[in-house]
Amino acid sequence: MNANKLIFAGLPMIAVTYGLSRFSYGLMLPYINETINMNQTTSGVISSLSYVAYCIAIAAAMVFSHKVTSRVILIAAGLLSIIGLGAISISMNPVVLGLGIFLAGMSTGLSSPPYADIVSKNVTSKVQNQTNSWINSGTSIGTAFTGAVAMMMVDSWRITYVIFMAIAVVVLVINYNVLPRHQTVEKKLPQDTIGNAGKQSLQLISASLLLGLSCAAYWTFSRDFILSLENVPAYLGDWLWIIIGLAGLLGGTAGVFINRFGIRHAFRISAAAISTSSFLLGIYPGNAVIGFLSPFLFGSSYVFMTGVLIVWGVSVFRTNPSLGLGVPFLVLAFGQAAGSILAGMTADLFGYQILFLAASVIGYLSMVFQYKTD
Incomplete structure:
Protein backbone atom coordinates (compact mmCIF):
# COMPACT_ATOMS: atom_id res chain seq x y z
CA MET A 1 0.00 0.00 0.00
CA ASN A 2 1.25 3.49 -0.84
CA ALA A 3 2.55 5.18 2.32
CA ASN A 4 1.29 8.64 1.30
CA LYS A 5 -2.19 7.25 0.77
CA LEU A 6 -2.18 5.78 4.26
CA ILE A 7 -0.92 9.06 5.75
CA PHE A 8 -3.73 10.86 3.88
CA ALA A 9 -6.23 8.67 5.75
CA GLY A 10 -4.49 8.22 9.08
CA LEU A 11 -3.28 11.74 9.84
CA PRO A 12 -6.76 13.33 9.75
CA MET A 13 -8.22 10.45 11.78
CA ILE A 14 -5.67 11.08 14.52
CA ALA A 15 -6.39 14.81 14.24
CA VAL A 16 -10.10 14.14 14.78
CA THR A 17 -9.79 11.62 17.60
CA TYR A 18 -7.05 13.42 19.52
CA GLY A 19 -7.52 17.12 18.73
CA LEU A 20 -11.26 17.44 18.17
CA SER A 21 -12.54 14.63 20.35
CA ARG A 22 -10.09 14.69 23.26
CA PHE A 23 -8.25 17.99 23.66
CA SER A 24 -11.16 20.25 22.71
CA TYR A 25 -12.91 19.85 26.08
CA GLY A 26 -10.30 21.81 28.03
CA LEU A 27 -10.45 24.70 25.58
CA MET A 28 -14.24 24.81 25.34
CA LEU A 29 -14.91 24.24 29.04
CA PRO A 30 -15.28 27.94 29.98
CA TYR A 31 -18.00 28.35 27.36
CA ILE A 32 -19.68 25.04 28.20
CA ASN A 33 -19.82 26.09 31.86
CA GLU A 34 -21.75 29.22 30.93
CA THR A 35 -24.55 26.98 29.66
CA ILE A 36 -24.47 23.93 31.94
CA ASN A 37 -23.17 25.69 35.08
CA MET A 38 -20.88 23.00 36.52
CA ASN A 39 -18.62 23.41 39.51
CA GLN A 40 -14.90 22.66 39.26
CA THR A 41 -15.25 19.23 40.84
CA THR A 42 -17.82 18.13 38.28
CA SER A 43 -15.76 19.58 35.44
CA GLY A 44 -12.71 17.71 36.69
CA VAL A 45 -14.56 14.40 36.97
CA ILE A 46 -15.87 14.77 33.42
CA SER A 47 -12.37 15.59 32.20
CA SER A 48 -11.02 12.44 33.86
CA LEU A 49 -13.55 10.33 31.93
CA SER A 50 -11.57 11.04 28.78
CA TYR A 51 -8.43 9.54 30.31
CA VAL A 52 -10.34 6.54 31.67
CA ALA A 53 -11.99 5.90 28.31
CA TYR A 54 -8.66 6.26 26.52
CA CYS A 55 -6.99 3.66 28.73
CA ILE A 56 -9.90 1.22 28.35
CA ALA A 57 -10.01 1.63 24.58
CA ILE A 58 -6.28 1.37 23.91
CA ALA A 59 -6.18 -1.82 25.99
CA ALA A 60 -9.15 -3.16 24.03
CA ALA A 61 -7.45 -2.29 20.74
CA MET A 62 -4.41 -4.34 21.76
CA VAL A 63 -6.52 -7.30 22.95
CA PHE A 64 -8.73 -7.45 19.85
CA SER A 65 -5.96 -6.76 17.33
CA HIS A 66 -5.57 -10.52 16.79
CA LYS A 67 -9.32 -11.14 16.51
CA VAL A 68 -10.62 -8.45 14.15
CA THR A 69 -8.99 -6.43 11.41
CA SER A 70 -7.43 -3.04 12.05
CA ARG A 71 -9.89 -1.54 9.58
CA VAL A 72 -12.84 -2.64 11.75
CA ILE A 73 -11.26 -1.12 14.86
CA LEU A 74 -10.63 2.17 13.07
CA ILE A 75 -14.18 2.34 11.74
CA ALA A 76 -15.39 1.79 15.32
CA ALA A 77 -13.10 4.63 16.44
CA GLY A 78 -14.59 6.94 13.84
CA LEU A 79 -18.16 6.05 14.81
CA LEU A 80 -17.45 6.58 18.52
CA SER A 81 -15.94 9.97 17.72
CA ILE A 82 -19.02 11.01 15.75
CA ILE A 83 -21.44 9.81 18.44
CA GLY A 84 -19.38 11.37 21.24
CA LEU A 85 -19.09 14.75 19.55
CA GLY A 86 -22.79 14.69 18.75
CA ALA A 87 -23.68 13.92 22.37
CA ILE A 88 -21.51 16.81 23.56
CA SER A 89 -23.19 19.21 21.13
CA ILE A 90 -26.69 18.46 22.46
CA SER A 91 -25.81 17.96 26.14
CA MET A 92 -28.04 19.86 28.54
CA ASN A 93 -26.62 18.40 31.75
CA PRO A 94 -23.36 16.96 33.09
CA VAL A 95 -24.51 13.35 32.61
CA VAL A 96 -24.97 13.63 28.85
CA LEU A 97 -21.83 15.74 28.57
CA GLY A 98 -19.84 13.14 30.49
CA LEU A 99 -21.18 10.38 28.24
CA GLY A 100 -20.11 12.31 25.17
CA ILE A 101 -16.64 12.97 26.59
CA PHE A 102 -16.29 9.27 27.48
CA LEU A 103 -17.27 8.04 24.01
CA ALA A 104 -15.06 10.61 22.32
CA GLY A 105 -12.19 9.56 24.58
CA MET A 106 -12.67 5.94 23.57
CA SER A 107 -12.24 6.89 19.92
CA THR A 108 -8.79 8.22 20.76
CA GLY A 109 -7.64 4.96 22.35
CA LEU A 110 -8.94 2.85 19.47
CA SER A 111 -7.41 4.94 16.70
CA SER A 112 -3.66 4.69 17.31
CA PRO A 113 -2.68 0.98 17.63
CA PRO A 114 -4.39 -0.23 14.41
CA TYR A 115 -2.41 2.16 12.21
CA ALA A 116 0.87 0.74 13.51
CA ASP A 117 -0.37 -2.70 12.53
CA ILE A 118 -1.49 -1.57 9.07
CA VAL A 119 1.82 0.22 8.46
CA SER A 120 3.75 -2.88 9.52
CA LYS A 121 1.86 -5.14 7.11
CA ASN A 122 1.31 -2.86 4.13
CA VAL A 123 4.18 -0.36 3.91
CA THR A 124 7.76 -1.13 2.91
CA SER A 125 10.10 -1.31 5.90
CA LYS A 126 12.34 1.59 4.84
CA VAL A 127 9.49 4.12 5.15
CA GLN A 128 7.58 2.61 8.08
CA ASN A 129 9.14 4.93 10.69
CA GLN A 130 8.32 8.03 8.65
CA THR A 131 4.78 6.82 7.98
CA ASN A 132 4.07 6.15 11.66
CA SER A 133 5.55 9.51 12.64
CA TRP A 134 3.52 11.51 10.13
CA ILE A 135 0.28 9.78 11.06
CA ASN A 136 1.04 10.52 14.70
CA SER A 137 1.58 14.22 13.85
CA GLY A 138 -2.16 14.46 13.25
CA THR A 139 -2.32 15.21 16.97
CA SER A 140 -0.64 18.56 16.35
CA ILE A 141 -2.90 19.50 13.44
CA GLY A 142 -6.00 18.62 15.43
CA THR A 143 -4.75 20.61 18.41
CA ALA A 144 -3.97 23.71 16.32
CA PHE A 145 -7.30 23.48 14.50
CA THR A 146 -9.19 23.13 17.77
CA GLY A 147 -7.42 26.16 19.20
CA ALA A 148 -8.21 28.26 16.13
CA VAL A 149 -11.88 27.27 16.13
CA ALA A 150 -12.17 27.91 19.87
CA MET A 151 -10.91 31.45 19.34
CA MET A 152 -13.37 32.17 16.53
CA MET A 153 -16.49 30.50 17.95
CA VAL A 154 -16.37 31.35 21.65
CA ASP A 155 -20.10 32.11 21.74
CA SER A 156 -21.22 29.03 19.79
CA TRP A 157 -19.70 25.95 21.38
CA ARG A 158 -22.60 23.71 20.34
CA ILE A 159 -22.21 24.67 16.69
CA THR A 160 -18.48 24.13 17.08
CA TYR A 161 -19.05 20.53 18.12
CA VAL A 162 -21.52 20.02 15.25
CA ILE A 163 -18.76 21.19 12.90
CA PHE A 164 -16.34 18.80 14.58
CA MET A 165 -18.85 15.97 14.13
CA ALA A 166 -19.26 16.77 10.43
CA ILE A 167 -15.49 16.70 9.96
CA ALA A 168 -15.37 13.34 11.76
CA VAL A 169 -17.94 11.94 9.32
CA VAL A 170 -15.86 13.03 6.31
CA VAL A 171 -12.69 11.54 7.81
CA LEU A 172 -14.47 8.26 8.56
CA VAL A 173 -15.65 8.01 4.93
CA ILE A 174 -12.10 8.61 3.71
CA ASN A 175 -10.74 5.85 5.95
CA TYR A 176 -13.56 3.50 4.97
CA ASN A 177 -12.54 3.86 1.32
CA VAL A 178 -8.76 3.95 1.75
CA LEU A 179 -7.90 1.37 4.41
CA PRO A 180 -7.09 -2.14 3.12
CA ARG A 181 -10.20 -4.32 3.13
CA HIS A 182 -8.43 -7.64 3.17
CA GLN A 183 -6.10 -8.28 6.08
CA THR A 184 -4.92 -11.49 7.64
CA VAL A 185 -6.08 -11.75 11.25
CA GLU A 186 -3.92 -13.75 13.65
CA LYS A 187 -6.03 -16.41 15.32
CA LYS A 188 -3.50 -16.84 18.09
Whole structure:
Protein backbone atom coordinates (compact mmCIF):
# COMPACT_ATOMS: atom_id res chain seq x y z
CA MET A 1 0.00 0.00 0.00
CA ASN A 2 1.25 3.49 -0.84
CA ALA A 3 2.55 5.18 2.32
CA ASN A 4 1.29 8.64 1.30
CA LYS A 5 -2.19 7.25 0.77
CA LEU A 6 -2.18 5.78 4.26
CA ILE A 7 -0.92 9.06 5.75
CA PHE A 8 -3.73 10.86 3.88
CA ALA A 9 -6.23 8.67 5.75
CA GLY A 10 -4.49 8.22 9.08
CA LEU A 11 -3.28 11.74 9.84
CA PRO A 12 -6.76 13.33 9.75
CA MET A 13 -8.22 10.45 11.78
CA ILE A 14 -5.67 11.08 14.52
CA ALA A 15 -6.39 14.81 14.24
CA VAL A 16 -10.10 14.14 14.78
CA THR A 17 -9.79 11.62 17.60
CA TYR A 18 -7.05 13.42 19.52
CA GLY A 19 -7.52 17.12 18.73
CA LEU A 20 -11.26 17.44 18.17
CA SER A 21 -12.54 14.63 20.35
CA ARG A 22 -10.09 14.69 23.26
CA PHE A 23 -8.25 17.99 23.66
CA SER A 24 -11.16 20.25 22.71
CA TYR A 25 -12.91 19.85 26.08
CA GLY A 26 -10.30 21.81 28.03
CA LEU A 27 -10.45 24.70 25.58
CA MET A 28 -14.24 24.81 25.34
CA LEU A 29 -14.91 24.24 29.04
CA PRO A 30 -15.28 27.94 29.98
CA TYR A 31 -18.00 28.35 27.36
CA ILE A 32 -19.68 25.04 28.20
CA ASN A 33 -19.82 26.09 31.86
CA GLU A 34 -21.75 29.22 30.93
CA THR A 35 -24.55 26.98 29.66
CA ILE A 36 -24.47 23.93 31.94
CA ASN A 37 -23.17 25.69 35.08
CA MET A 38 -20.88 23.00 36.52
CA ASN A 39 -18.62 23.41 39.51
CA GLN A 40 -14.90 22.66 39.26
CA THR A 41 -15.25 19.23 40.84
CA THR A 42 -17.82 18.13 38.28
CA SER A 43 -15.76 19.58 35.44
CA GLY A 44 -12.71 17.71 36.69
CA VAL A 45 -14.56 14.40 36.97
CA ILE A 46 -15.87 14.77 33.42
CA SER A 47 -12.37 15.59 32.20
CA SER A 48 -11.02 12.44 33.86
CA LEU A 49 -13.55 10.33 31.93
CA SER A 50 -11.57 11.04 28.78
CA TYR A 51 -8.43 9.54 30.31
CA VAL A 52 -10.34 6.54 31.67
CA ALA A 53 -11.99 5.90 28.31
CA TYR A 54 -8.66 6.26 26.52
CA CYS A 55 -6.99 3.66 28.73
CA ILE A 56 -9.90 1.22 28.35
CA ALA A 57 -10.01 1.63 24.58
CA ILE A 58 -6.28 1.37 23.91
CA ALA A 59 -6.18 -1.82 25.99
CA ALA A 60 -9.15 -3.16 24.03
CA ALA A 61 -7.45 -2.29 20.74
CA MET A 62 -4.41 -4.34 21.76
CA VAL A 63 -6.52 -7.30 22.95
CA PHE A 64 -8.73 -7.45 19.85
CA SER A 65 -5.96 -6.76 17.33
CA HIS A 66 -5.57 -10.52 16.79
CA LYS A 67 -9.32 -11.14 16.51
CA VAL A 68 -10.62 -8.45 14.15
CA THR A 69 -8.99 -6.43 11.41
CA SER A 70 -7.43 -3.04 12.05
CA ARG A 71 -9.89 -1.54 9.58
CA VAL A 72 -12.84 -2.64 11.75
CA ILE A 73 -11.26 -1.12 14.86
CA LEU A 74 -10.63 2.17 13.07
CA ILE A 75 -14.18 2.34 11.74
CA ALA A 76 -15.39 1.79 15.32
CA ALA A 77 -13.10 4.63 16.44
CA GLY A 78 -14.59 6.94 13.84
CA LEU A 79 -18.16 6.05 14.81
CA LEU A 80 -17.45 6.58 18.52
CA SER A 81 -15.94 9.97 17.72
CA ILE A 82 -19.02 11.01 15.75
CA ILE A 83 -21.44 9.81 18.44
CA GLY A 84 -19.38 11.37 21.24
CA LEU A 85 -19.09 14.75 19.55
CA GLY A 86 -22.79 14.69 18.75
CA ALA A 87 -23.68 13.92 22.37
CA ILE A 88 -21.51 16.81 23.56
CA SER A 89 -23.19 19.21 21.13
CA ILE A 90 -26.69 18.46 22.46
CA SER A 91 -25.81 17.96 26.14
CA MET A 92 -28.04 19.86 28.54
CA ASN A 93 -26.62 18.40 31.75
CA PRO A 94 -23.36 16.96 33.09
CA VAL A 95 -24.51 13.35 32.61
CA VAL A 96 -24.97 13.63 28.85
CA LEU A 97 -21.83 15.74 28.57
CA GLY A 98 -19.84 13.14 30.49
CA LEU A 99 -21.18 10.38 28.24
CA GLY A 100 -20.11 12.31 25.17
CA ILE A 101 -16.64 12.97 26.59
CA PHE A 102 -16.29 9.27 27.48
CA LEU A 103 -17.27 8.04 24.01
CA ALA A 104 -15.06 10.61 22.32
CA GLY A 105 -12.19 9.56 24.58
CA MET A 106 -12.67 5.94 23.57
CA SER A 107 -12.24 6.89 19.92
CA THR A 108 -8.79 8.22 20.76
CA GLY A 109 -7.64 4.96 22.35
CA LEU A 110 -8.94 2.85 19.47
CA SER A 111 -7.41 4.94 16.70
CA SER A 112 -3.66 4.69 17.31
CA PRO A 113 -2.68 0.98 17.63
CA PRO A 114 -4.39 -0.23 14.41
CA TYR A 115 -2.41 2.16 12.21
CA ALA A 116 0.87 0.74 13.51
CA ASP A 117 -0.37 -2.70 12.53
CA ILE A 118 -1.49 -1.57 9.07
CA VAL A 119 1.82 0.22 8.46
CA SER A 120 3.75 -2.88 9.52
CA LYS A 121 1.86 -5.14 7.11
CA ASN A 122 1.31 -2.86 4.13
CA VAL A 123 4.18 -0.36 3.91
CA THR A 124 7.76 -1.13 2.91
CA SER A 125 10.10 -1.31 5.90
CA LYS A 126 12.34 1.59 4.84
CA VAL A 127 9.49 4.12 5.15
CA GLN A 128 7.58 2.61 8.08
CA ASN A 129 9.14 4.93 10.69
CA GLN A 130 8.32 8.03 8.65
CA THR A 131 4.78 6.82 7.98
CA ASN A 132 4.07 6.15 11.66
CA SER A 133 5.55 9.51 12.64
CA TRP A 134 3.52 11.51 10.13
CA ILE A 135 0.28 9.78 11.06
CA ASN A 136 1.04 10.52 14.70
CA SER A 137 1.58 14.22 13.85
CA GLY A 138 -2.16 14.46 13.25
CA THR A 139 -2.32 15.21 16.97
CA SER A 140 -0.64 18.56 16.35
CA ILE A 141 -2.90 19.50 13.44
CA GLY A 142 -6.00 18.62 15.43
CA THR A 143 -4.75 20.61 18.41
CA ALA A 144 -3.97 23.71 16.32
CA PHE A 145 -7.30 23.48 14.50
CA THR A 146 -9.19 23.13 17.77
CA GLY A 147 -7.42 26.16 19.20
CA ALA A 148 -8.21 28.26 16.13
CA VAL A 149 -11.88 27.27 16.13
CA ALA A 150 -12.17 27.91 19.87
CA MET A 151 -10.91 31.45 19.34
CA MET A 152 -13.37 32.17 16.53
CA MET A 153 -16.49 30.50 17.95
CA VAL A 154 -16.37 31.35 21.65
CA ASP A 155 -20.10 32.11 21.74
CA SER A 156 -21.22 29.03 19.79
CA TRP A 157 -19.70 25.95 21.38
CA ARG A 158 -22.60 23.71 20.34
CA ILE A 159 -22.21 24.67 16.69
CA THR A 160 -18.48 24.13 17.08
CA TYR A 161 -19.05 20.53 18.12
CA VAL A 162 -21.52 20.02 15.25
CA ILE A 163 -18.76 21.19 12.90
CA PHE A 164 -16.34 18.80 14.58
CA MET A 165 -18.85 15.97 14.13
CA ALA A 166 -19.26 16.77 10.43
CA ILE A 167 -15.49 16.70 9.96
CA ALA A 168 -15.37 13.34 11.76
CA VAL A 169 -17.94 11.94 9.32
CA VAL A 170 -15.86 13.03 6.31
CA VAL A 171 -12.69 11.54 7.81
CA LEU A 172 -14.47 8.26 8.56
CA VAL A 173 -15.65 8.01 4.93
CA ILE A 174 -12.10 8.61 3.71
CA ASN A 175 -10.74 5.85 5.95
CA TYR A 176 -13.56 3.50 4.97
CA ASN A 177 -12.54 3.86 1.32
CA VAL A 178 -8.76 3.95 1.75
CA LEU A 179 -7.90 1.37 4.41
CA PRO A 180 -7.09 -2.14 3.12
CA ARG A 181 -10.20 -4.32 3.13
CA HIS A 182 -8.43 -7.64 3.17
CA GLN A 183 -6.10 -8.28 6.08
CA THR A 184 -4.92 -11.49 7.64
CA VAL A 185 -6.08 -11.75 11.25
CA GLU A 186 -3.92 -13.75 13.65
CA LYS A 187 -6.03 -16.41 15.32
CA LYS A 188 -3.50 -16.84 18.09
CA LEU A 189 -1.88 -14.25 20.29
CA PRO A 190 1.45 -13.09 18.83
CA GLN A 191 4.53 -14.33 20.63
CA ASP A 192 5.60 -10.90 21.86
CA THR A 193 4.36 -10.01 25.32
CA ILE A 194 5.65 -7.60 27.94
CA GLY A 195 7.18 -10.55 29.80
CA ASN A 196 8.94 -11.92 26.75
CA ALA A 197 10.29 -8.49 25.82
CA GLY A 198 12.07 -8.39 29.19
CA LYS A 199 14.25 -5.49 30.24
CA GLN A 200 13.70 -3.62 26.99
CA SER A 201 9.97 -3.30 27.67
CA LEU A 202 10.67 -2.17 31.25
CA GLN A 203 12.92 0.60 29.91
CA LEU A 204 10.14 1.67 27.54
CA ILE A 205 7.43 1.55 30.24
CA SER A 206 9.51 3.47 32.78
CA ALA A 207 10.40 6.21 30.32
CA SER A 208 6.78 6.53 29.15
CA LEU A 209 5.49 6.79 32.72
CA LEU A 210 7.91 9.54 33.72
CA LEU A 211 7.23 11.52 30.55
CA GLY A 212 3.48 11.23 31.17
CA LEU A 213 3.91 12.55 34.70
CA SER A 214 6.07 15.41 33.42
CA CYS A 215 3.84 16.43 30.50
CA ALA A 216 0.64 16.52 32.57
CA ALA A 217 1.59 19.81 34.22
CA TYR A 218 2.04 21.50 30.86
CA TRP A 219 -1.19 20.21 29.31
CA THR A 220 -3.19 21.15 32.40
CA PHE A 221 -1.74 24.40 33.75
CA SER A 222 0.54 26.09 31.20
CA ARG A 223 -2.23 28.29 29.78
CA ASP A 224 -3.37 29.45 33.21
CA PHE A 225 0.22 30.20 34.20
CA ILE A 226 1.03 32.18 31.05
CA LEU A 227 -2.21 34.18 31.31
CA SER A 228 -1.36 35.07 34.91
CA LEU A 229 2.06 36.53 34.05
CA GLU A 230 1.99 40.32 33.84
CA ASN A 231 4.88 40.78 31.41
CA VAL A 232 3.67 38.17 28.91
CA PRO A 233 1.22 39.45 26.26
CA ALA A 234 -2.29 38.06 26.74
CA TYR A 235 -2.42 36.91 23.13
CA LEU A 236 0.24 34.28 23.86
CA GLY A 237 -2.19 32.62 26.25
CA ASP A 238 -4.97 32.83 23.68
CA TRP A 239 -2.73 31.38 20.96
CA LEU A 240 -1.06 28.79 23.19
CA TRP A 241 -2.84 25.75 21.73
CA ILE A 242 -2.24 26.97 18.19
CA ILE A 243 1.48 27.48 18.85
CA ILE A 244 1.72 24.00 20.39
CA GLY A 245 -0.18 22.46 17.50
CA LEU A 246 1.69 24.14 14.66
CA ALA A 247 5.05 23.46 16.31
CA GLY A 248 4.01 19.82 16.57
CA LEU A 249 4.25 19.51 12.80
CA LEU A 250 8.02 19.46 13.26
CA GLY A 251 7.51 16.28 15.28
CA GLY A 252 6.58 14.49 12.08
CA THR A 253 10.28 14.36 11.25
CA ALA A 254 10.88 11.86 14.06
CA GLY A 255 10.94 8.90 11.68
CA VAL A 256 13.55 10.51 9.42
CA PHE A 257 15.68 11.45 12.44
CA ILE A 258 15.46 7.93 13.87
CA ASN A 259 16.48 6.34 10.58
CA ARG A 260 19.58 8.54 10.49
CA PHE A 261 20.66 8.77 14.13
CA GLY A 262 18.87 5.90 15.90
CA ILE A 263 16.15 5.54 18.54
CA ARG A 264 18.46 6.20 21.50
CA HIS A 265 19.62 9.63 20.32
CA ALA A 266 16.12 10.59 19.16
CA PHE A 267 14.66 9.74 22.57
CA ARG A 268 17.31 11.66 24.49
CA ILE A 269 16.84 14.77 22.40
CA SER A 270 13.03 14.68 22.62
CA ALA A 271 13.02 14.03 26.38
CA ALA A 272 15.54 16.83 26.97
CA ALA A 273 13.57 19.27 24.80
CA ILE A 274 10.18 18.59 26.35
CA SER A 275 11.63 18.83 29.86
CA THR A 276 13.33 22.11 28.98
CA SER A 277 9.99 23.58 27.88
CA SER A 278 8.74 23.19 31.47
CA PHE A 279 12.07 24.31 32.94
CA LEU A 280 11.93 27.58 30.98
CA LEU A 281 8.46 28.37 32.33
CA GLY A 282 9.62 27.73 35.88
CA ILE A 283 12.95 29.54 35.78
CA TYR A 284 12.06 32.54 33.58
CA PRO A 285 8.43 33.44 34.36
CA GLY A 286 7.22 36.71 32.90
CA ASN A 287 9.64 36.68 29.96
CA ALA A 288 7.70 37.34 26.75
CA VAL A 289 10.23 35.44 24.62
CA ILE A 290 9.92 32.40 26.87
CA GLY A 291 6.14 32.73 26.63
CA PHE A 292 6.49 31.89 22.94
CA LEU A 293 9.58 29.68 22.99
CA SER A 294 8.33 27.32 25.71
CA PRO A 295 5.06 26.23 24.00
CA PHE A 296 6.86 26.03 20.65
CA LEU A 297 9.44 23.72 22.20
CA PHE A 298 6.76 21.69 23.98
CA GLY A 299 4.60 21.22 20.88
CA SER A 300 7.42 20.16 18.60
CA SER A 301 9.05 17.85 21.15
CA TYR A 302 5.78 16.25 22.37
CA VAL A 303 4.82 14.97 18.93
CA PHE A 304 8.46 14.04 18.23
CA MET A 305 8.64 12.19 21.56
CA THR A 306 5.43 10.22 20.95
CA GLY A 307 6.72 9.33 17.50
CA VAL A 308 9.91 8.00 19.09
CA LEU A 309 7.87 5.95 21.59
CA ILE A 310 5.92 4.41 18.69
CA VAL A 311 9.09 3.33 16.87
CA TRP A 312 10.69 2.17 20.13
CA GLY A 313 7.60 0.16 21.06
CA VAL A 314 7.24 -1.45 17.64
CA SER A 315 10.93 -2.41 17.71
CA VAL A 316 10.46 -4.07 21.12
CA PHE A 317 7.27 -5.95 20.21
CA ARG A 318 8.26 -6.90 16.69
CA THR A 319 5.52 -9.45 16.05
CA ASN A 320 2.75 -7.34 17.56
CA PRO A 321 2.85 -3.70 16.34
CA SER A 322 -0.45 -2.89 18.06
CA LEU A 323 1.07 -3.89 21.39
CA GLY A 324 4.20 -1.95 20.50
CA LEU A 325 2.23 1.26 20.11
CA GLY A 326 -0.39 0.53 22.74
CA VAL A 327 1.92 -0.17 25.69
CA PRO A 328 3.84 3.15 25.70
CA PHE A 329 0.71 5.16 24.89
CA LEU A 330 -1.28 3.44 27.63
CA VAL A 331 1.46 4.07 30.20
CA LEU A 332 1.89 7.64 28.96
CA ALA A 333 -1.84 8.27 29.45
CA PHE A 334 -1.76 6.71 32.91
CA GLY A 335 1.15 8.98 33.81
CA GLN A 336 -0.76 12.01 32.53
CA ALA A 337 -3.84 11.08 34.54
CA ALA A 338 -1.84 10.65 37.75
CA GLY A 339 0.31 13.65 36.88
CA SER A 340 -2.72 15.91 36.53
CA ILE A 341 -3.73 15.17 40.12
CA LEU A 342 -0.20 15.60 41.45
CA ALA A 343 0.26 18.79 39.43
CA GLY A 344 -2.86 20.33 40.96
CA MET A 345 -1.70 19.48 44.48
CA THR A 346 1.79 20.85 43.80
CA ALA A 347 0.44 24.08 42.30
CA ASP A 348 -1.84 24.61 45.33
CA LEU A 349 0.99 24.04 47.81
CA PHE A 350 3.98 25.64 46.11
CA GLY A 351 2.79 27.63 43.09
CA TYR A 352 3.26 27.28 39.34
CA GLN A 353 7.00 28.00 39.23
CA ILE A 354 7.85 25.08 41.52
CA LEU A 355 5.36 22.90 39.64
CA PHE A 356 7.05 23.40 36.27
CA LEU A 357 10.53 23.05 37.72
CA ALA A 358 9.48 19.77 39.34
CA ALA A 359 7.89 18.61 36.08
CA SER A 360 11.12 19.35 34.22
CA VAL A 361 13.15 17.31 36.73
CA ILE A 362 10.83 14.31 36.27
CA GLY A 363 11.19 14.65 32.51
CA TYR A 364 14.97 14.82 32.70
CA LEU A 365 14.96 11.67 34.88
CA SER A 366 13.28 9.77 32.03
CA MET A 367 16.56 10.05 30.13
CA VAL A 368 18.02 7.46 32.52
CA PHE A 369 16.01 4.87 30.61
CA GLN A 370 17.04 4.23 27.05
CA TYR A 371 16.66 1.99 24.05
CA LYS A 372 19.21 -0.79 23.92
CA THR A 373 20.05 -2.58 20.72
CA ASP A 374 20.06 -6.35 20.62
